Amino acid sequence: MGSCGxxxxxxxxxxxxxxxxxxxxxxxxxxxxxxxxxxxxxxDYSGVLRARVVTKAHFHTIVNxxxxxxxxxxxxxxxxxxxxxxxxxxxxxxxxPDWRSLRIISNSRDDDIPLYASVMCSIVExxxxxxxxxxxxxxxxxQNITTKAHSQHxxxxxxxxxxxxxxxxxxxxxxxxxxxxHPGAYSAAALRGPSxxxxxxxxxxxxxxxxxxxxxxxxxxIGQYEITLAARPPLEAIDELxxxxxxxxxxxxxxxxxxxxxxxxxxxxxxxxxxxxxxxxPPQHEESxxxxxxxxxxxxxxxxxxxxxxxxxxxxxxxxxxxxxxSQNRQVPVRxxxxxxxxxxxxxxxxxxxxxxxxxxxxxxxxxxxxxPLLWKDVSYAGSMxxxxxxxxxxxxxxxxxxxxxxxxxxxxxxxxISGHYLHVKRHEVEALKHLSSQQLYQLLATII
Numbered sequence: 001m002g003s004c005g006x007x008x009x010x011x012x013x014x015x016x017x018x019x020x021x022x023x024x025x026x027x028x029x030x031x032x033x034x035x036x037x038x039x040x041x042x043x044d045y046s047g048v049l050r051a052r053v054v055t056k057a058h059f060h061t062i063v064n065x066x067x068x069x070x071x072x073x074x075x076x077x078x079x080x081x082x083x084x085x086x087x088x089x090x091x092x093x094x095x096x097p098d099w100r101s102l103r104i105i106s107n108s109r110d111d112d113i114p115l116y117a118s119v120m121c122s123i124v125e126x127x128x129x130x131x132x133x134x135x136x137x138x139x140x141x142x143q144n145i146t147t148k149a150h151s152q153h154x155x156x157x158x159x160x161x162x163x164x165x166x167x168x169x170x171x172x173x174x175x176x177x178x179x180x181x182h183p184g185a186y187s188a189a190a191l192r193g194p195s196x197x198x199x200x201x202x203x204x205x206x207x208x209x210x211x212x213x214x215x216x217x218x219x220x221x222i223g224q225y226e227i228t229l230a231a232r233p234p235l236e237a238i239d240e241l242x243x244x245x246x247x248x249x250x251x252x253x254x255x256x257x258x259x260x261x262x263x264x265x266x267x268x269x270x271x272x273x274x275x276x277x278x279x280x281x282p283p284q285h286e287e288s289x290x291x292x293x294x295x296x297x298x299x300x301x302x303x304x305x306x307x308x309x310x311x312x313x314x315x316x317x318x319x320x321x322x323x324x325x326x327s328q329n330r331q332v333p334v335r336x337x338x339x340x341x342x343x344x345x346x347x348x349x350x351x352x353x354x355x356x357x358x359x360x361x362x363x364x365x366x367x368x369x370x371x372x373p374l375l376w377k378d379v380s381y382a383g384s385m386x387x388x389x390x391x392x393x394x395x396x397x398x399x400x401x402x403x404x405x406x407x408x409x410x411x412x413x414x415x416x417x418i419s420g421h422y423l424h425v426k427r428h429e430v431e432a433l434k435h436l437s438s439q440q441l442y443q444l445l446a447t448i449i
Contacts, residue, residue, distance in 0.1 A: 021063055021066060021097075022063055024099045024100070025063045032117065035116065036056055036115045036116070037053050037054065038053070038056070038119060039053050039105070039116060039118040039119070040052045040054065040095050040121050041118050041119065041120055042095065042120065042122075043354065044076050044078060045138075045352055045422055045425045045426060046306065046352075047307070047349060047351050047352050048080060048449070050075065050078070051118070052095070053116075062097075063099075068095050069097070069121075070093075070095075071095050071123075072093065073087040073089070076123065076136055079428065079429045079432050081433060081444060085425050085428040090127070091125050091126065091127050092126045093123055093136075094124045094132075095121040095122075096122045096124060097120070097121050098120050098139075098235075099119060101119055101236075101239045102118070103118060103209055103210050103243060104117050104208065105117060105118050105243070105250075106205040106208035106209045120239050120242065121139075122137050122139045122140050122143075123140075124136075124140075134416070135417040136418065136421050137418070138418065141355060141415075141418045142235060142238070142354045142355070142357060142361075144415040144416055145358050146233070146234050146235070146361065148365070149361065153365065154282075155280055155281065155365075156233070157233065157234055157278065157279065157281070157361060158277075158281070159234045159278060160229060160230065160276075161237065161277065162227070162273070162277075163227040163228075163248070163349075164224060164261065164272040164273055164274065165224070165248060165259050165260060165272060166224050166225075166259075166260060166266070167179045167180040167223065168257065168259075168260060168265060168266070168446060169256070169257055169258070170256075176266075176443055176446050176447075177266075178222075178223050179194070179257055180193065180195045180225075182195075182196075182218060184218045184220040184224050185218065187218045189218075191218075198255055201251050202247065202248050202252070206244060206248075211229070211243055211247065213228070213244075214228045214229065215227075215228050219270075221269075221270050222269060227244070237357075238354050245261060248261075260446040260449060261348075261449055262309065262442070262446050263305075263312065263313040263348040263349065263350055263445075264312040264438075264442055264445075265445070266442065267438060267442065271312070271313035272348060272349065273345065274349045274353075275343050275344065275345050276304070276343070276344040276347050276353075276356065276360065277341070277343050277344075278341070278343075278364075279338075279341040280340040282340070283339045283340020283341070285368045287373075287374040288367045288370075288371055288373075289340070289364035289365070289368050291373060292365065292367015292372050293334065293360060293364045295323075295363075295367065295375075296406055296410075297333060297346070297363075298323065298390060298392055298402040299399070299405060299406045299410075300359045301346055301402070302393075302399035302422075303356040303403070304344065304346055304348070304351050305346055305393075305399065306348075306350045306351045306426065307348075307396065307445065308430065308433055309350065309438075309441055309445055310348050310396065311393070311396060312438065320332040320333035320346065321391060321392055322389040322390065322391050323389050323390045323391075324379050324389055325342070325379065326379040326380040327378055328380060329379055329380050332345075344360060346392060349449050350445065350449055355418065362413040362414050363413075365413060366409060396426070396430055397430060400430075403419060403422075403423060404423055
């Protein structure tokens with residue numbers, strides 16, 4: 001599915017790119033002269049990181065041309081099991097690199113010099129006749145909503161993430177079984193377990209790659225780690241999350257192990273979440289923003305809990321099962337942590353986080369624009385849960401039906417028709433994977449997320 005071409009036509013697109021890519025790239029290469037290869041990366045609708053790798057020489061050609069990299073139409077049409085959703089055979093997908101996201105990829109052992117860099121890309125579909133369609137791309141949708149919030153409402157956002165993962169090894173029959181078996185719940189014993197030396201290697205590699213880790217600890221009950229990343233503007237935060245996931249997985253893979261963030265990697269073990277921290281600045285309209293988020297939360301689960309397996313993690317004590325919020329309450333899907341600052345707990349690593357965060361911000365802005373009242377009380381106190389609060393979807397099919405209900409208003413808010421494309425792909429995914437047993441599904445997802 002490769003291509004030697006660099007040509008692009010059609011109208012100019014307002015994509016998140018550096019103004020002077022040559023200067024930015026030259027500065028990067030001066031700092032990292034040993035780079036030999038650059039990965040042009042994107043995240044598909046199943047949360048899977050995909051990439052094309054170019055040599056350093058061809059990388060210079062791409063930068064100098066200031067044109068995108070051609071790619072086959074499967075960029076967003078592949079499913080986790082390797083099957084594909086039908087696509088327009090005559091279209092071409094263009095990878096527009098955001099040079100501000102350039103970073104080295106450090107996943108080597110000891111003090112080996114990293115030879116790879118990565119850059120995150122936006123995707124534009126070019127149809128016959130040169131018509132450019134940006135409506136497939138989650139990154140563009142997120143850029144649209146953050147630009148709209150700033151220009152029309154004077155609001156900016158900070159986003160932070162928690163990464164939860166477990167470490168697996170190949171069992172006698174080739175299936176993945178737990179490697180980590182340390183106690184959780186902040187236990188110091190986790191800091192001397194058999195996988196911890198590899199975890200420390202992860203921390204070094206993350207630091208070398210410029211990923212800012214705030215803290216880490218043993219999470220859950222058995223064998224789970226959690227890493228907290230620093231809060232950043234939305235695009236930057238998700239680019240860093242993608243890099244962190246990749247570096248963690250690659251570092252453990254160097255030792256023949258599988259680090260996975262998938263929501264339910266092992267049947268009888270702790271599930272993995274990927275909580276999203278959202279803050280708005282200034283916070284004056286926090287009530288209407290929260291109202292907009294909560295009223296559309298069942299629909300947003302299609303973005304934030306984007307896999308069949310996501311709903312096996314779903315439980316009162318993990319992410320809540322009804323629409324609710326509470327100050328410092330971890331048993332509801334939205335925990336308020338401060339003025340204009342919430343943790344969205346109904347999320348996991350199967351999400352395309354560009355799209356999940358775009359949906360959250362769009363829902364909040366719709367609440368502000370419509371001056372929606374906050375009908376849900378703070379459930380921070382015993383007995384304060386509203387008995388008639390709507391339930392969150394119990395499976396992905398229900399989430400997709402809820403998303404279809406608000407697709408039109410989300411499309412308008414996002415300035416993108418992406419939700420329709422997403423629904424099409426995810427419904428194919430449900431059909432492709434529903435025949436798998438839980439064990440087969442968990443094993444599959446553990447190898448890719």
